[in-house]
Amino acid sequence: MSSAFRYPGEFEPQTDVFVEWLPYGEPIEGYNALAPVTEVVRNLMEHGDVQVHINCCPMVEGLMESCKQTLGAAGLDLEKIDFTQFNEDPNSFYFRDNGPNVLVNDEGETLVVNPSWSFYGRYPKNEGLRDYSRQIGVQSAIALGCYDVVSSDMVSEGGDREFNGAGVLIAIEDTEVRKRNPEYTKEQIEEEYKRLWNVEKIIWLPQPLYDDDDFRVAPLDYEADGTPIVGASFAAHTDEMCRFIDKNKILLAEVTEEEAAENRISAENKRRLDAAYEVLAAATDVDGNPFEIVRIPASAHIQYIQRPGDDLYDYYHELVGDAFMDGTPWPEDELHLFGATSYCNFLVCNGVVLGQRYWQEGMDEAIKEKDAQAEAALKACFPDRKVVMIDSLALNMAGGGVHCWTKNVYVPARA
Numbered sequence: 001m002s003s004a005f006r007y008p009g010e011f012e013p014q015t016d017v018f019v020e021w022l023p024y025g026e027p028i029e030g031y032n033a034l035a036p037v038t039e040v041v042r043n044l045m046e047h048g049d050v051q052v053h054i055n056c057c058p059m060v061e062g063l064m065e066s067c068k069q070t071l072g073a074a075g076l077d078l079e080k081i082d083f084t085q086f087n088e089d090p091n092s093f094y095f096r097d098n099g100p101n102v103l104v105n106d107e108g109e110t111l112v113v114n115p116s117w118s119f120y121g122r123y124p125k126n127e128g129l130r131d132y133s134r135q136i137g138v139q140s141a142i143a144l145g146c147y148d149v150v151s152s153d154m155v156s157e158g159g160d161r162e163f164n165g166a167g168v169l170i171a172i173e174d175t176e177v178r179k180r181n182p183e184y185t186k187e188q189i190e191e192e193y194k195r196l197w198n199v200e201k202i203i204w205l206p207q208p209l210y211d212d213d214d215f216r217v218a219p220l221d222y223e224a225d226g227t228p229i230v231g232a233s234f235a236a237h238t239d240e241m242c243r244f245i246d247k248n249k250i251l252l253a254e255v256t257e258e259e260a261a262e263n264r265i266s267a268e269n270k271r272r273l274d275a276a277y278e279v280l281a282a283a284t285d286v287d288g289n290p291f292e293i294v295r296i297p298a299s300a301h302i303q304y305i306q307r308p309g310d311d312l313y314d315y316y317h318e319l320v321g322d323a324f325m326d327g328t329p330w331p332e333d334e335l336h337l338f339g340a341t342s343y344c345n346f347l348v349c350n351g352v353v354l355g356q357r358y359w360q361e362g363m364d365e366a367i368k369e370k371d372a373q374a375e376a377a378l379k380a381c382f383p384d385r386k387v388v389m390i391d392s393l394a395l396n397m398a399g400g401g402v403h404c405w406t407k408n409v410y411v412p413a414r415a
Contacts, residue, residue, distance in 0.1 A: 008104060008410050011244070012165055014350055015051065016050055016409045016411065017407065018054075018100065019037070020054075020055050022037060022093055022398070023091075023093065027394065028304055032394055040405065040406065041076060041081070042074065045080060047350075050349055051414070053081075054067060055083075055095070055140075056084070084143070089119065089133045091119070096403060097404070098137050099409075100141035101115070102409050104411075108412035113197065115152045115196070117130050120214075120236075145411065159239045163197070164285070166247045167198075167201060168201045169197055169203070171202060172238055174206060186204075201284075205238065205276045206276065210265055212235060212340060213234070216325055227334060227336055230336065230338070239404070240253075241253045241342070241344055245294070248292060251344065252273065252344075253296055255269045296377040297343060298342075299356075308333075312398075339397050340401065341393070342401060346403060348385070351386060358371060
C-alpha cells in the first residue's frame, strides 16, 4: 500500500453518507424509530452538503416503497436521494459497521478496505447472510467509482474505529482481540490493522462501556426482586464512549463520583472510562505530541420492559438462549433493558453535527439537564458547525444510534 493513503477523520470534508433503511418502524411498541432516522436524513440534506444514499434490503418485501412513502410524507425531496437495493442481512441495518471504508491520497485516488464480518461475533465470519453484509461495503464504494480493494480475514467494525486522519487509530482491545478475532494475537491484529488502515499508531482502550458490552455474557445488574437488568447492545464499540473531534483532540465520556455511587452500572462505567482516560493521557500522536482530552457527560440509563411475544424480547431470547454465558437463567416473564444511549454517538458531517437527546415528557428532569449539558459540550467542541440534537431514543432501543446508523465517506472525485 502506498504510504500516501489515509483514512480521513470524520471532522474533515465528506461527500457521501450511506444508511440502511430500518426493516421495521417500532423496535418498542409506541416508539417510532423511523422518526429519528427521517430527521437524520432531513438534516443531512439541509445542512450536511452531502449525497445521501439509502439502501432498502430487497429481502424485506415492500421496504423501498415504505421508505419513500415515509420520507415523502415528511416533505423530503426523493429526487435528491440515491436509493439502492443491495442484498443485506435485514438485521445489519447499522451501516456504520459494514458500510464502505474508503481511504484517500493526495492524488485523488481511493482504496477500499474490505474486512470480514461476523455480525458482532454472533456467527462464523462471512457465513450465510454475513457474506451479503460484507459485500455491501464494497458494492457501495464501487457505486462511487472506488474500484481498488484490499481485503482482510480479520473482523473489524466501523463503530470501533476512530481515526484522527493523521496516522492514529483508536480501538477497543477487548472487542477487537478477544471478542472478534480470538484466533489471532494482539500483535498480529495490530500488524494487520496498520497494513489495512495505513496508520502508525493504534491506541488500545481496554474495555467498552459496560452497558454497550455484549449483553449475552451476563446481566448488567439486578432489580431488588432479583430480576436481571440487560443492556440493549452487544457491539462494544469506541463510538459510544470516545471520539476524535480533531486530529489532536479527543472527546471522552465521563461518569461523576456521585453518579458512580448510585448504581453498579454507573460505577463500572466510571472504572472503564477512568482506565480509558489513563491510556489516552499517556498517548501521543505520530509526532510525539499529547492529545487534548475533553469530557462529555455519560447519558442517563433509560429502562424499558419487554415481555414474551414482543419483538425485542423474542429476538434477544434467540440470541442468548436459555441462559446467559455466566449461567444466569433467561428471564421468563419480563426483560428489563437499558437503551443503548450515548452522547458520544454523534455524526459530524461538514457544516453540521447530529447529536442525540433523550428527555421525553414525564421523564426525570435530570435527563433534560444532561441533554443540555451534552449539547453545550458539542457546541463548544464544534463552534463553527450547526449542532442539531436528534430525539434518538427509539433508534437507540434497537441497539445503536445516529453514528451507528450512518456511514460517512469522502471521495475526492466527488468533492
